[in-house]
Amino acid sequence: MLKGFEDGAVPAGEARALCWEIEAFNRAYATALDDGRVEDWPGFFVDDALYRITGRENADAGLPVGLVYCEGVGMLKDRALAIARTMMFAPRYLLHQITNERVLALDGAGLITATANYALYETLVDQRTTLLQVGRYYDRFVRHDGALRLRERHCVYDSLIIDTALIYPV
Amino acid sequence: MLKGFEDGAVPAGEARALCWEIEAFNRAYATALDDGRVEDWPGFFVDDALYRITGRENADAGLPVGLVYCEGVGMLKDRALAIARTMMFAPRYLLHQITNERVLALDGAGLITATANYALYETLVDQRTTLLQVGRYYDRFVRHDGALRLRERHCVYDSLIIDTALIYPV
Amino acid sequence: MLKGFEDGAVPAGEARALCWEIEAFNRAYATALDDGRVEDWPGFFVDDALYRITGRENADAGLPVGLVYCEGVGMLKDRALAIARTMMFAPRYLLHQITNERVLALDGAGLITATANYALYETLVDQRTTLLQVGRYYDRFVRHDGALRLRERHCVYDSLIIDTALIYPV
Numbered sequence: 001m002l003k004g005f006e007d008g009a010v011p012a013g014e015a016r017a018l019c020w021e022i023e024a025f026n027r028a029y030a031t032a033l034d035d036g037r038v039e040d041w042p043g044f045f046v047d048d049a050l051y052r053i054t055g056r057e058n059a060d061a062g063l064p065v066g067l068v069y070c071e072g073v074g075m076l077k078d079r080a081l082a083i084a085r086t087m088m089f090a091p092r093y094l095l096h097q098i099t100n101e102r103v104l105a106l107d108g109a110g111l112i113t114a115t116a117n118y119a120l121y122e123t124l125v126d127q128r129t130t131l132l133q134v135g136r137y138y139d140r141f142v143r144h145d146g147a148l149r150l151r152e153r154h155c156v157y158d159s160l161i162i163d164t165a166l167i168y169p170v
Numbered sequence: 171m172l173k174g175f176e177d178g179a180v181p182a183g184e185a186r187a188l189c190w191e192i193e194a195f196n197r198a199y200a201t202a203l204d205d206g207r208v209e210d211w212p213g214f215f216v217d218d219a220l221y222r223i224t225g226r227e228n229a230d231a232g233l234p235v236g237l238v239y240c241e242g243v244g245m246l247k248d249r250a251l252a253i254a255r256t257m258m259f260a261p262r263y264l265l266h267q268i269t270n271e272r273v274l275a276l277d278g279a280g281l282i283t284a285t286a287n288y289a290l291y292e293t294l295v296d297q298r299t300t301l302l303q304v305g306r307y308y309d310r311f312v313r314h315d316g317a318l319r320l321r322e323r324h325c326v327y328d329s330l331i332i333d334t335a336l337i338y339p340v
Numbered sequence: 341m342l343k344g345f346e347d348g349a350v351p352a353g354e355a356r357a358l359c360w361e362i363e364a365f366n367r368a369y370a371t372a373l374d375d376g377r378v379e380d381w382p383g384f385f386v387d388d389a390l391y392r393i394t395g396r397e398n399a400d401a402g403l404p405v406g407l408v409y410c411e412g413v414g415m416l417k418d419r420a421l422a423i424a425r426t427m428m429f430a431p432r433y434l435l436h437q438i439t440n441e442r443v444l445a446l447d448g449a450g451l452i453t454a455t456a457n458y459a460l461y462e463t464l465v466d467q468r469t470t471l472l473q474v475g476r477y478y479d480r481f482v483r484h485d486g487a488l489r490l491r492e493r494h495c496v497y498d499s500l501i502i503d504t505a506l507i508y509p510v
Contacts, residue, residue, distance in 0.1 A: 001375045007368075016360055020186055027270045028177075031285075034306075035171045056433055056463075093226055093328040095304045097269045097287055099437045100367045117370075117437055119289075119459075121304045123226075123328040129304050134435045134461045134469050136374075158433040158463040190356055197440045198347075201455075204476075205341045263396055263498040265474045267439045267457055291459075291474045293396075293498040299474050 002059050002138045002154060005113060008105035015103045022114050022141065023101050025148045030096035033169060038083050041169055042076040045150045046142060051076060053155040053170050056135070068169075083168055093123040094168065098137075111151070112141040118155075120170055133157045133170065172229050172308045172324060175283060178275035185273045192284050192311065193271050195318045200266035203339060208253050211339055212246040215320045216312060221246060223325040223340050226305070238339075253338055263293040264338065268307075281321070282311040288325075290340060303327045303340065342399055342478045342494060345453060348445035355443045362454050362481065363441050365488045370436035373509060378423050381509055382416040385490045386482060391416060393495040393510050396475070408509075423508055433463040434508065438477075451491070452481040458495075460510055473497045473510065 010018070025044070032040045045051065054066025070076050097119045105113040115136055122132040135157035141148045155170040180188070195214070202210045215221065224236025240246050267289045275283040285306055292302040305327035311318045325340040350358070365384070372380045385391065394406025410416050437459045445453040455476055462472040475497035481488045495510040 001371075007371075012361075012364075015364070019364075021182075024182075024185070024189075024272075027272050030270055030287075031171075031177075031272065034287075095287060095306070095328050097267065097289060097304075097437060097439075099267075099269055099439055100370055102364075102367050102371065115371075117374075117435060119437060119461075121289075121301075121328065123304075129301060129329045131301070131461075131469060131471070134437075134463075136435070158435050158461065159469045191352075194352075194355070194359075194442075197442050200440055200457075201341075201347075201442065204457075265457060265476070265498050267437060267459060267474075269437075269439055289459075291471075291498065293474075299471060299499045301471070 002156065003062065005104060005115060005138050007102075008113070010103050010106050014106065018103045018106065018112060018114075019101050021148055022103065022112070022116070022139075023098075025141070026098045026101065026116055026137075030098055034094050034096055036094075038080045038169065041080050042073050045073055045076055045153075046144055047073045049073060049076065049150055050152045050154075051150075051169070052153070053157065056156050056158050059154070059156045079169070091125060092168075094132075095121045095123075095129075097121075110143055112139075112148075114139045114141065118170070133159055135159075135170070172326065173232065175274060175285060175308050177272075178283070180273050180276050184276065188273045188276065188282060188284075189271050191318055192273065192282070192286070192309075193268075195311070196268045196271065196286055196307075200268055204264050204266055206264075208250045208339065211250050212243050215243055215246055215323075216314060217243045219243060219246065219320055220322045220324075221320075221339075222323070223327065226326050226328050229324070229326045249339070261295060262338075264302075265291045265293075265299075267291075280313055282309075282318075284309045284311060288340070303329055305329075305340070342496065343402065345444060345455060345478050347442075348453070350443050350446050354446065358443045358446065358452060358454075359441050361488055362443065362452075362456070362479075363438075365481070366438045366441065366456055366477075370438055374434050374436055376434075378420045378509065381420050382413050385413055385416055385493075386484055387413045389413060389416065389490055390492045390494075391490075391509070392493070393497065396496050396498050399494070399496045419509070431465060434472075435461045435463075435469075437461075450483055452479075452488075454479045454481065458510065473499055475499075475510070 029044050051070040053068040058066050098116050100117040103114050117136050120133045121129050123129045138154040140152040142151050199214050221240040223238040228236050268286050270287040273284050290303045291299050293299045308324040310322040312321050369384050391410040393408040398406050438456050440457040443454050460473045461469050463469045478494040480492040482491050
């Protein structure tokens with residue numbers, strides 16, 4: 001478990017409504033990535049967002065960086081653009097299964113702390129589908145014009161060996 | 171993404187209630203198939219339903235047919251009967267994980283457009299469990315005696331190589 | 341399907357509220373196990389609970405025992421303690437994806453019958469993530485101080501070959 005993501009005491013009614021909103025958010029997020037609309041991906045974050053992909057060993061040890069580290073929407077857009085160009089040369093299909101959404105905390109300023117588990121499958125041309133990564137999202141959401149947006153998403157994967165060619169967002 | 175399954179603007183309250191109904195439907199559907207009650211499978215569809223299993227490449231190219239194509243409940247029942255007979259000779263266990271349900275559109279006549287992601291696992295006698303297929307359901311639901319029924323289910327799988335012996339419904 | 345877990349007729353409104361509670365329960369349960377807090381695991385059960393892990397073949401044949409069989413919270417605590425000690429010598433990461441929660445019955449005394457599908461992934465040091473087990477939980481919940489607790493959990497896995505070294509709870 002990532003530090004700062006302890007299980008708080010959100011009242012059941014509030015947790016339920018927020019959990020549904022987060023599920024809807026995560027499903028739209030996954031659809032954008034799975035459909036290859038990587039250019040829409042930065043739109044799920046606020047301007048000063050933090051996005052990170054790191055291994056569980058790193059996360060447990062409190063190491064801040066990892067495989068991918070983006071601070072601010074500018075870095076997310078740069079990454080999206082680079083990936084959009086790469087994808088033309090290495091076509092692949094991706095599919096997310098996002099489950100186990102949990103709302104952990106809600107502070108007075110409207111910051112929502114939540115987690116979810118994900119499995120990410122990849123299919124390359126003429127190959128069988130493989131499980132690319134399983135892991136947990138550690139998220140902080142804020143409300144922007146009424147809708148949820150990510151201020152932080154830490155994608156913490158279990159796999160200790162990972163294809164370092166992975167650059168597509170998780 | 172399949173053409174005609176664009177993300178519409180369903181009000182959040184309505185989307186939430188429908189999404190829950192669709193989740194309950196999909197879970198009952200999966201249970202019937204996973205329990206081997208293939209004879210119950212046509213009952214999830216209306217009489218003039220369309221059921222199809224096809225690859226993402228085919229779907230993206232707009233090709234109408236695919237691996238399996240059934241038009242009308244008669245074809246579904248034929249298929250169910252054929253499978254029920256086959257299963258006696260080739261026992262296998264199936265398990266669906268259905269996630270990421272999304273309600274995309276709701277028209278004035280009550281037609282509901284929705285998607286979901288699925289993973290289908292297969293276990294043959296004396297073998298390890300394998301991931302048979304991951305993909306997305308592209309669905310159109312109608313209401314029949316108050317309950318949801320499928321008018322269309324397009325099962326679009328990612329895997330580019332697939333066991334063509336697959337005849338069990340997805 | 342396990343005997344005694346037939347699909348009952350729970351009114352939709354009640355089923356929906358209970359289903360959400362069970363989803364929240366299962367997600368907290370999975371988080372405890374995935375975070376390695378096995379000492380918290382017995383707390384999800386009532387004192388006279390039954391916990392069992394068994395194969396689908398065994399379950400279909402009505403055989404009562406299986407791979408793991410615990411009756412009463414004392415046996416659960418013994419198991420948790422043994423595992424906590426073992427884990428120090430064989431570190432591994434686990435991740436559950438729990439989906440397809442269904443409420444099947446609710447009796448006058450408040451006993452809730454439900455099922456869910458699970459996939460359990462394991463990652464050993466310096467190895468790729470593997471699918472350890474897929475299966476279905478067959479559960480009976482009761483309410484204890486307002487919150488759900490398990491009176492019975494039967495973990496029925498599909499895999500016919502299984503690593504018998506598995507002792508961690510599912």
